[in-house]
Amino acid sequence: MAHASARRDPARARERTLLALAAPALIVLAVLFVWPLIRLLSMSVEGGTLAQFEKAALDELYVAVLWDSLEIALIVTVICLVLAYPVAMWIVQAGRLGFILGMFFLLLPFWTSVLVRTYAWMVLLGRNGIINRMLRDWGWIEFPLPLLHNLLGVLIGIVHVMLPYMVIPIYAALLRIDPDLKRAAEGLGAPAWRTFLRVTLPLSLPGVFAGSALVFVITLGFFITPALLGGGRVVMIATLIEQQVREFLDWNFAAALATVLLVVTLAIYALLGRLTGGQGHAAR
Amino acid sequence: MPRARRPAQPGRVVLTIVASLVFAFLMLPLVVVFPISVSSAAYLQFPPPGFSWQWYERFLDDPTWVESAIRSFKVALLCTALSMGLGVPLSFALVRSRLWGMRLADKLVAAPIIVPNIILSIAIYSLFSRLQLIGAWYGIAVAHTILALPFVVILVSAGLRTFDEAQEQAAMGLGASWGVAVWRITLPQLRPSLIAAGFLAFVTSFDELVIAMFLSGASMTLPKKMFDNIMLEIDPTIAAVSVMQIVLACICLGAAALFGRGVVPGAATK
């Protein structure tokens, strides 16, 4: 009877079909994403000890690099936020042409390889790079400015990669704000800046948080850009993990560092996700 | 537009200035490689002393460059096929199923965006070296699928959410099976989202470096080959390769924007 009624229920048949559709992708994710991650993370406690974590915590180098990485992620997030918000506002207010232009300028870099962009920054920022050369040719400087192989170079490179990740959520949030609200506020006599502070800004906060969470978390795990633009002087935690695997073949320690990075990443993302109040989901 | 009748506002002027500066900053590195790639000088000189196709010729004459480019194309094509083949059905399930577990699956699919690439890379590297998949181009494609899948699912799900499911019912009422209804009615209407998703998956794989660094072994992909060259010496061949990649990105983005939907968020509302 139970079987018969299950066969009769189209809702259940539908769920079964949908499950069957999801199954291949979920199996691939399980085998190629979840399982390798668990395998890797479990290496960090191989032998049943926390010795690897102890090693990481007691060595000043690793602690310092983790802090540096967090600091860089924070700075990048703030810079992106400051640059992205006006851009998002501009695109929302611009007409059709402005919208197309804005999206082109944002998405073309987004669709271009990080490596290409990093290389271009090396060409631009190097000791003998385009910027230094031009400044010298114009007689503005005598000695090349230190733009590359330091924190500044790394920041420029990462901000360039992460800006679209910040602009687009803020843009989406601004777009959802009912223009009538702003008109109402202005109709009630509020000056533009007050309308912005009291209406626009609070309503766009979900986008701000969503963008910040993405930017912070992705920056934290950055690898290529610091490796190329930092010139060995700016080390982020991803570089350390790669080093442990490639140079020292110390998988267990690499796994411990990866665990730390992953936990910090997920914790921060979850925390910032809380702040958006689940609006990311409601919006869909 | 009510904006039009208002006098010019200082706020807008400031916004326009800031936005222009940011756009200039975003385009600067993309633009700068063009003149370098056609420079007649072997070293970085700006402005270039003369015009020459030599760096493009050097790329085409060097079989390791060409092979790596072809390999990258193969990897990206397979990755696109896999991530579409897996992601499109998954999107149907994520959008339509009411099973409790699908919310979890939703998070799981998006996770590769958040999980640092380096962690994912060494995790897969460790697994693939046991399976002796290092150096196999299809191994890279399979690994890239994990990275491309979230983009496919996000774009296709967004398209599917705006699709009126009554259409499918109507088709079934008119004599179609569910499969035929999806094929004839649903998928054609999702075409913009599918095109956008396909191009984004392709570009994601084609540009990917970190996973390829670990998995490609001696048979390098284009980004890996570029990375090695950048580490060795900066010569304008890389600029030529970069220009070709930017042009490819332009073509993909253009095609996706023209025939697709969702790559340009909010485009529908404008």
Next chain:
Amino acid sequence: MDLTLRGVVRRFGAVTALAGVDLNVAEGELLTILGPSGSGKTTLLKIVAGFEFPDEGSVRLGATDVTMSPPRSRDVGMVFQNYALFPHLTVAQNVSFPLEMRHVPKAERQRRVAEALALVELAEYGERLPRQLSGGQQQRVALARAIVFNPRLLLLDEPFGALDRKLREVMQLEVRRLQRRLKLTTLFITHDQEEALILSDRIAVMNAGRIEQIGLPGDVYARPTTRFVADFVGESNLLEGTLLDAGAAEVPRFGRVALAADGAQPGTRATLLVRPEALRVGADAAGLANRATGRIVETVFLGLSVKLRMALEGGLELLARLPLRPSEPLPVAEGEEVPIGFSPEDVHVIAHGAR
């Protein structure tokens, strides 16, 4: 082909959407399922179309039991609420779709599509896309698509809801003509009682998963068997009372109401239905068996008639509807005290317990 439902039950968890429905639509008949939202009419439609399956009972089309058949094997043509035209296909391709699904050869397909489009007067529009058509034209395409494959049954799911009033009336008559001409067995689902009265051969009024009454439009209107039907179909004055001997009833706050016929047990509780158009106001009320005085609370001008809401001395409220002739002023004004009355013949008695 005729449609027969026997004891159809459908539950969703603890909610019973259909609590045992029996129904027969005769060949060539247009039967309307009329009910408010939540009455189960949509579930019934889905079960007939094959999008849902009943927990109990059976659905037969002609001699075939289709209770558990998938939609595609039922040969039921359906017009959806919002037409559900396929926006990426042309009008002709839309109409051709059900024929393709039935593997009709191409030449015949073209011929039948042309026929169907001609039938709905859209012969010239085959190459257009649905969004290039007006609402009424889209509706015709939906209709052509539903009938092109000679379905055994036509299902109309609130098809006129999206049209404006004028167009709706035109389309209603057109659907009616077409249905008659093709002798299509048709099940029409609506919550609009006016539409049901205009279109139907018979009406089945649904409430809470059951069919409350099934009958000719005139019968359902004039002689509802339950209070729900009386209330839902048309406008009504419903007076709750108790039947007395000798053709009368006692209604609290009104008094004695004279009835045309008795028969029910004295002492039975009953609802008395008086349609607003049966109520007489002013001088017309004189000499009628049932009379009272009411104050006019509200007048609503409706063109051909005026609707009056009146408060009686006892606190009851009654609706009246007076015919108007153009160019004549309203016979009454708000706030006025007027005599009202109705004849015993215009009182329909719904005795309780007599479902």
